[in-house]
Amino acid sequence: MSAGQTLGMDILTVLQQVDHRLFHRLFQQGERGMIRPLAKALSRSGDGYLHMLIPALLWLLPAQHIGEFCALLLVALTIERSLYWILKNSLKRRRPQALMPNFRSLITASDQFSFPSGHSSGAFLLATALGVVYGGPLVAMFLWASLVALSRVVLGVHFPGDTVAGAVMGTSITLLTASLLGIS
Template sequence: MANNILTKLAKVDEQLFLSVFNDASPNWLRRSAIGLSKTGDGGLYLMLFVGFWWFSEQLHFQQFALSLLVGFAIERPIYFLAKKRIARVRPCDCLVQGAYLVPSDKFSLPSGHSAGAFVVATILTMYFPAFMAVWFIWAAGVAASRVVVGVHYPADVIVGAVIGSSCAVLAVMVVEYI
């Protein structure tokens, strides 16, 4: 029964992927998705870190910075263990050809870009809530872009977002407890 449900969910996930990733996508969408995806590579995180260091109160920044470090220290091992354990083959390697980006590894679940973006967006929201919509629109854009460029299924980015957000909340709780 459970196996049957998982098989049906995988089929729905494949169909959703195929409805997003296709040759009919306009060039502006492909280029935008590639650019948005690259903002989740890590360079933007460093720029945010430096920017908030420059413009924030010292104590507030230290808690923010420590929360980011703890968030990634929790998220990265979970991400790597899940990726190796689940070992879901990327859609660009089994369902379609011609992803718009070359993935850094061969497995897709969970999406590391989505997890990282949601760690950052969630922690930014907890420290700078006035810009919550900006943080989460960006993180959702990074996640969606991974499907548009052909390297993840929708479920991969949803699971990544849940992992990232959960790790961020836990990190902020840990930092506040210290």
């Protein structure tokens, strides 16, 4: 193995160790008070229903730019879901429950692999699309998306790195799609 390959493997090992330590700390924080029930509710809010509900509500209201928003959401989701599926099924990073002996997640994940987090990607995609088209309370939208991502770690179905990758993916795809569609 070359020196460059060894350095690359060392960096990945360190990143994985940091990811695992951060996972344990965040998961343990979930044991306090009402954090886990709140995490379950936040996680559910990232299940994808809002991707359909928000356009429907905007359609019912006299909202401007509904066509732009729906086009952005549809194209970005198509790209994001395709890339998500390809990455998840080719990288095959196992979930915390599969990697750590005697650990049980608090919910059952919808699929086998964890990287990237689809809930995080979808939440950041929706928050970014709303921000691009409508502006408004960006802090609130990104706070919700961040809490969805955090909930996935607190519930034990993702490592923090999975959710960060999902957040970057969802945001980036939406911004790129908006640029390609000429939506600003």
